[in-house]
Amino acid sequence: MEYVAKYLDMPYIRALEVSTFYTMFNQAPVGRYHVQVCGTTPCMLRGSEDLFDACYAKGLKKGGTSPDGLFTLAEVECLGACANAPMVQINDDNYEDLTSETMTSVLEALQRGQTPKPGPQIERQTSAPESGPTTLVEMVSENYDYREQWK
Ligand code: FES
Structure with a gap:
C-alpha cells in the first residue's frame, strides 16, 4: 500500500482507505481457502447466521485464519447471488442455497x-x-418461437 500510494503520488492514508473499503483487498495473507460469507440482508434473512455458526463449529473465526492455514473466514457484502441466498464465495467458486449442514x-x-x-x-x-x-416454459424442452405472440 505504501508503494502504491507513493507510485500514485498520494498520501498513504488514501491508499489505506481504498484497500480497507473493498473486501477484495486483504490486509494480511489469507488461508488456502478464503471463505467469504455474504451477510447482506437477503442472505441474512435466508440464514447466513447459520452458515457462520457452521464455520464457528469448525473452529473458524471471523477475520481470522485457522491455525493450519487452511481457512480464512470473512463476512462480506452482497456478492450478487441473492436469488440463491444464503451463499458463500470460497476462492473463485460460489456455493449457494446453503444450509448449516451443506455448509459443513x-x-x-x-x-x-x-x-x-x-x-x-x-x-x-x-x-x-x-x-x-x-416463464418461457415452452423453451424448456426445445427452442420455441414466441415472435407470433409479440405482434
Ligand atoms: S445478499 Fe447475499 S448475494 Fe446478495
Whole structure:
C-alpha cells in the first residue's frame, strides 16, 4: 500500500482507505481457502447466521485464519447471488442455497482436499425456481418461437 500510494503520488492514508473499503483487498495473507460469507440482508434473512455458526463449529473465526492455514473466514457484502441466498464465495467458486449442514459438508470436503461442486447445493438449475421454470416454459424442452405472440 505504501508503494502504491507513493507510485500514485498520494498520501498513504488514501491508499489505506481504498484497500480497507473493498473486501477484495486483504490486509494480511489469507488461508488456502478464503471463505467469504455474504451477510447482506437477503442472505441474512435466508440464514447466513447459520452458515457462520457452521464455520464457528469448525473452529473458524471471523477475520481470522485457522491455525493450519487452511481457512480464512470473512463476512462480506452482497456478492450478487441473492436469488440463491444464503451463499458463500470460497476462492473463485460460489456455493449457494446453503444450509448449516451443506455448509459443513463443503468445509469438510475442502478439508479432505476435495473440490465440492460449486453452485446451488439444492436441486435446481442456477437461479431457476426450485419448482422449475415459471416463464418461457415452452423453451424448456426445445427452442420455441414466441415472435407470433409479440405482434
Ligand atoms: S445478499 Fe447475499 S448475494 Fe446478495
